[in-house]
Amino acid sequence: MKEIIDCKSANLLNVENEADIGSNLEMLNYIFGKIYIGTDSLYSSIEWNAPVIPRRSGTLRSASVESKILGRDGDKQKILEIIFSRSFNRLRFVRISGSDGSGKTALARLVYNDLCVKEWFDCRMWVTTPENFDIELIVMKIIKCVTQLANHTLDLGSLNKPYDYLHRVLRGRRFFLVLDDIWVKNEHEWNIFKSFLSIGKKGSTVITTVRDGDSVIIGSAVPYELTVPYELKPLPDDVCFDLLVKKAFGTKNELDLMGFCEIVKMIVKLCRGLPLAINMIGGILQCHPENPSHVLEYLNSYSSGDLNIHTLIEFSYYTLPWHLQFCILYLMMFPKDYTFDKHEIIDLWNAYGFIPCTHQDDTIEDYGGHCVNILVSYDFLQEVQYPDGQGNLKYCINSQVYTFLNYAVGIKHMGTDAIYGMMCVKMSNDRCDFPGWIRHLSLLCDEKTRTFPSALSHCKNLRTLLLVKNSKMDELKQKIGITQSNDDLFSHLKNLCVLDLHSCSISELPKSIKKLSCLRNFHTIPESIGSLQNMLILNLSYCKELCTLHPSITKLENLQTLNLEGCCKLGNLPEGMYYVRELRHLNILECFSLTCMPSRMGQLSHLQTLSRYIVTAEAGCTIVELQNLVNLKGALRIENLEKVLDPEEAKQAELNSKSNVTSLALHWSWLNFHNDDNKSSEITALHVLEALQPPPHLEILEIFSYPGRGAPEWMTNESTLKSMVEIRLVNLKGLESLPPLGLFRFLKVIEIRGMNAVTCVDDSFLGNCGMFFSLEKLTFSQMPNLEKWVSKINGDRFPCLTDLTIAYCPKLKVLHFSCSSLDKLTLLFNNAMLYSTPGALKYFGRSLRKLTIGLCCELVATSTCEALHDLTALEELEISECNELIRLPQGMRHLTSLRYLTITNCRNLETLPGWLRYSASRPELIISGCPKLRHQI
Incomplete structure (x- = not known):
């Protein structure tokens, strides 16, 4: 039992008395029992020591992107040929089927x-479908994707008619939608859902x-659509190798030197061409490179080499270090497909001491x-796909x-069995x-849900209590309807260590909260907050009525994370x-x-996250x-300069x-500064500004x-910001010329406004x-005196620019610079001279x-729109x-290549010109929000 005692000393189980030790020994005996069931001789011959895991995540050879895609170029090309086929121009469904792990x-x-x-495509959307096919929830997810792409937020809970809104956001747009892991039992429901996409x-x-x-x-079709099945075959052995x-x-050279080439080839044959199997075995061998023969022996132990995914998951699980086994098990408290951000995962693990820092520098x-990266490398955790990389990266359990942990190991959700x-x-x-x-x-x-369950009063040994919203509530951003609690609720929960009520509408906690002496993670603040000495994380985010924090919060000597984001009425700290x-994140x-x-924030020497400094x-x-906050990382915003x-x-x-600050925002208050303008x-x-030179690895400024x-010298020196990819200059009203931003070779996004x-x-x-x-995206906005943009240098100066936005530049007459890559031009707020001046857009x-x-x-019926005559390749207006x-x-009649004309929310548009009917290109019309035109039609 030495291993178990070691676990306790590392705080993996967080036990405090003999009764706890006995209970947890029983739990670990079950784990050991699962390991040995049916495989006594094999596991007794293999000594799985603590794996030699690379210290830094950068040294891990993650399979989350490259490896899974290896060998699928041919499949990708075939699907692209289906998508871009001209033989059927209506709605296409491509159904990718295959075995688990393919x-x-x-x-x-x-x-x-x-x-x-x-x-x-005008918009791309990725939706992971719920286990039970819920049309309304899927529609909500699609709407959320579209609104994120449009860079604006939408309160989904305020939508009375989500299906009507779906029609509005998809109508007239060529969309690309992925419905991942879809499972439909009812054909009628599937046909109803498809009808919403037909617009x-x-x-x-x-x-x-x-x-x-x-x-x-899913293969059944109706007349306005085409459904094409695509069965995914196993990967060839050479690709798997x-x-x-x-x-x-x-x-391979490294493999040859170790003499394991033939053994690896035999392992590959047992994987049956399944990428998931290859990833998991690769994860094991990465941490146990000296044991490929043992891996082969284990895989061969199964009858006729008939390997299945659950067998591999079990094997991978028990080769993980003990603390990582506990880490992944703990996440099983959440429903299937629940998504976490990295900080949420780490906070939960840290609350129970599941993260042993073995290196002093870490x-x-x-x-x-x-640890998260290792579990991703093993394919136990998966990165959740977001459109165009927007939003923070999320994770979910594979x-x-x-399924393996839920049934094979014995944790039953929504049921009555809870072995752990x-x-x-x-x-x-x-x-x-x-x-x-x-x-x-x-x-x-x-x-x-309106109240806490009465059964909680009998859970005297409860350590963790989490209230989790179901998927639909989460998409709608609804709060759980619990508004109050019983006075003695926490009197019986004296051993509670983790309490998460952040999704509740609860306004006041009972005085019994003071009895939670072990509390570490708490989301709603009482006056007696200072008595919770062991608290590590305090999350009060979006408590919109919170005006002050009780001074006793300064007594929380062990507090590491204080999250006050969205507390819009909070007047001071x-x-x-x-x-x-010990504060690390504010x-x-x-x-x-x-x-x-x-005052004296500089004494918080451990601080890593400081989102704002005023x-x-x-x-x-x-x-x-x-000065002394040397550990700051991520985003930093400095105000009132x-x-x-x-x-x-x-x-x-x-x-x-x-050097670890990657995003920096520098704010002056314009009104305050010009009270004494000189x-x-x-x-x-x-x-x-010269003295505030950013760190050299800054990515966003x-x-x-x-x-x-004038601009500071460091903004005119190409050696200062070699990693910068985005820059925004807003309301710099004193600058008479733009800084030479072309010096920064990796810039992808520039926004210049005001x-x-x-x-x-x-x-x-x-x-x-x-x-x-x-440079890929460039925006000029609110520049009322900008008159021209000219270049005397021949050739293309913007080889990657695809998206240009000009907003409220009313004097701008010409864009005389060459850009052969420009695909999309957006003109907003009165740029009449730009689209009316002859030759203004001829370079595009x-x-x-x-x-x-x-x-x-200013766009009226009599507008000449002469600049549009040069747009011979324009397909969409x-x-x-x-x-x-x-x-x-x-x-506009001179747009001879026009294929699509979209008109939205032009309230006074009364008629369409006759030339549209006789246009050589015969553009497809998409019209919405034009009530007078609709009445005429």
Whole structure:
């Protein structure tokens, strides 16, 4: 039993008395029993020592992207040929079927990320479907994807008619939708769902991934659609061999030196061409490179070499280090397909001591992130796909792994069996049953949940209590309806260590909260918060009525994470925050009422996350406090820089040395600064900005309301910011010329807004390099005096630019620069001169495929639109919210290649011109929100 005692000393089980030890010994005996069942001779001959896991996550050869896709180029090409086939231009369904672990999702992702798919479709959406086919939930997920792509948020809970809204967002758009892991039992429901998708533009495509045997219903078709089945075959052995070698050993040369080439080839034959099998075995061999013969022996022990996925999952699971076995088991408290962000996972593991920091240089967060990466490499955790990389990266448990842990190991969700003392119980009408000896409990709530279950009063040994919203509530961002608790609720739960009520509507907790002496993770604050000395994480995010924090919070000596994001009425943080010496993460984003920081923040030397720092002139609150925060990482936003009157103070902040800060926002308050408007203030601002030189590895830079008339030297030196990919310059009203941003070779996104003094964009914008090597998206907005954009340099200076937006530049007449890659141009808020001046857009005539004109009150029936005559390749024209437009201008009739004309929300549009009917291209019309035109039709 020595191993068990070692686990306890490492705080893996968090036991405190002999009764706990006995109970947990029984639990671990069950684990050991599962290992030895049916395989005594094999496991007795293999000594699985603690695996030699690479210390840094960068050294892991992750299979999450490259390996799963290896060998599927041919399959990808065949599916692309189906998608772009001209033989059927209506709605297409491509049904990818295959056995468990064959790589259906990976292939769909490969197609989803293909460049041609990105360019051809107006919007791409990825939806992981719920286990029970719920039409309304899937519709909500699709709407959420579309609104995220449009860069605006939508309160899904406010939609009375989600199906009508789906029609509105998809109508007239060529969409690409992936429905991953779909399982339909009812053909009628499937046909109803498909009817909602029929309003897309011709060529819209839906890819479904289905398990073998679940494809009959999904294959049925109706007249307006085409369904094409695609069965995914196993990978060839030679491809599997390359995949496994790359995952486990890096190169074949390394494998030859170790003398394991023939053994690996025999292992490959047993994998039956399944990528998931290769990934899992590769994960084992990566951590146990000296044991491939033992792996082969184990795999051969199964009759006739008939290997299945669950067998491999079991083998992979028991070769994980003990702490990682507990980590993945703990996540089983959540429902299937529940998504976590990395910080949420690490916080839960950390609350129980599941993350042993074995290296002095590692923080809990670093090693916790490394644990996540290992489980991703093993394919136990999977990264959740987001459209165009928007949103924070999420993770979920591999569905096959979930099934194994749920049944083979014995954790039963929604049931009554909980061998590890864990349960996830579905509440129904405020009722649910669970045994009194349960230790870790999550309650899956729906919109009808109103109270805590009475059975909680019998759970005297409960350590974890989580309230989890079901999938539909989560999509709708609804709160759980529990608004109050019994006075003695927590009197019986004295051993509770983790309490998560952040999804509740509860406004006040009972006084019995003080009895939770072991509480570590708590989401709603009582006055007696200071008595919870063991608390590690306090999450009060989006408590919108929270105005103050009780000063006793400064007594939480062990607090590591304080999340106040979205507490919009919070006026200040308590003085004495510097006593919370262990604080690592402080999130005060969207705390709009917060106007200052507590003093002496610089003493929080462990601080890694500081989302905002608000500068004031008071002692202990100046920008100098940032000097000692050497561990800051991620995003940092510094506000009220007009309060920095001495550039030497800005220099002492030592931003340049904070190498782990990847996103930096520098804010001046324009109104406050110009209360005493003079040249000396502008010069001071320039020197302050010069002293705030960002760290060299910065990726995102934002500067707001800087009042100086010149750019700092570090913004004109290509060696300073070699990693920068995004820059936003907003309301820099003093600058008369644009800085030479072309110096930064890796820039992909530039947004310049509110630079009133700029009248011309010329070649100085390109810098000494003479071009933007990587720029993909460029926005000029609210530049009322900008008149022209000209270049004297021949050739294409923007080889990667595909998306250009011009918003409210009313004097801008010409865009005279060459850009053969430009595909999309958006003109917003009164840019009439740009589309009416002859020759203004002639340099884009052969490349531009889509033009959007929106919110333009100057677009009227008599507009000449002469600049559009040069757009000989234009295929799509969208006119939106131009309320002075009564009929389309005659100048648009020269768009001879036009295939799609979309008109939305033009309230006064009364008639369509006759030339549309006789146009050579015969464009397809998509019209919505034009009530007068609809009445005429």
